[in-house]
Amino acid sequence: MTGALPMAASLYERVRRVIPPVEWLAFAGDIEAILALKRERNAVVLAHNYQTPEIFHCVADIVGDSLALAHKAVTVDADIIVVAGVHFMAETAKLLNPNKTVLIPDLRAGCSLAESITANDVRLMRLRYPGVPVVTYVNTSAAVKAESDICCTSGNAKAVVESLGVARVLMLPDEYLARNVAADTDVEIIAWKGHCEVHE
Structure with missing residues (x-):
């Protein structure tokens, strides 16, 4: 060339x-x-x-x-x-x-799903649902992960939820992932209503 x-x-x-x-x-x-x-x-x-x-x-x-x-x-x-x-x-x-x-080359490079929830949101959810474990999708900020009990991937979400041995969990932030897991388990899933603009 x-x-x-x-x-x-x-x-x-x-x-x-x-x-x-x-x-x-x-x-x-x-x-x-x-x-x-x-x-x-x-x-x-x-x-x-x-x-x-x-x-x-x-x-x-x-x-x-x-x-x-x-x-x-x-x-x-x-x-x-x-x-x-x-x-x-x-x-x-x-x-x-x-x-x-x-x-990171571009400080503006964000993810709408990760940005749909903050660490403070997780703390507020814990106050609203005391004692309910927080399961967080790995596509979130480090601050949100730090406020969570356990993280999951889309591939192991159901297994992670069921491994906790509880009747219900908070699942953050991807509403669709939470709804899909809820349809496939007896554990009650309380979902955050986060979405990814790319996958909408």
């Missing part, structure tokens, strides 16, 4: 079917700079599946959904972890790697 930088030109093959050549020229310099910084600073980039093709295919070292990135974050051998994702993903990477520097 003419006009592109050497390394970026070889990377273009990965994305040539989704990024036109003229658009690629706008990305090539930034990609070269990012790759050089990664080498210089001993950094890795964890990129969520929702990232744009030039990040996902040309910059990222590890890709996946939020749970996969959390699992892989503990295996990285780098001083710096850059999370190309949303806040809760970067927080999770930091919780799992307390001695590493964790960066």
Whole structure:
């Protein structure tokens, strides 16, 4: 590809079917700079599946959904972890790697589901339902997780709820996940009414 930088030109093959050549020229310099910084600073980039093709295919070292990135974050051998994702993903990477520097490139990168509930909301729910355990979906902020009794994934939510051996639980923040678990268990589920704009 003419006009592109050497390394970026070889990377273009990965994305040539989704990024036109003229658009690629706008990305090539930034990609070269990012790759050089990664080498210089001993950094890795964890990129969520929702990232744009030039990040996902040309910059990222590890890709996946939020749970996969959390699992892989503990295996990285780098001083710096850059999370190309949303806040809760970067927080999770930091919780799992307390001695590493964790960066998020865009401070505006939020998740409507995670932002639908705050730690104070959890405290208020506990006051309203004293003694009822709080089961929180992992796609939430560290502050919300800290106010919870246990966290779950979408894949293990039912098992987590039933493992508590109680008649009812508070399930936060994803209303749809809570309703789906409620339909499949005898445990009463008190659901927070949070939603994800992406999946609406």
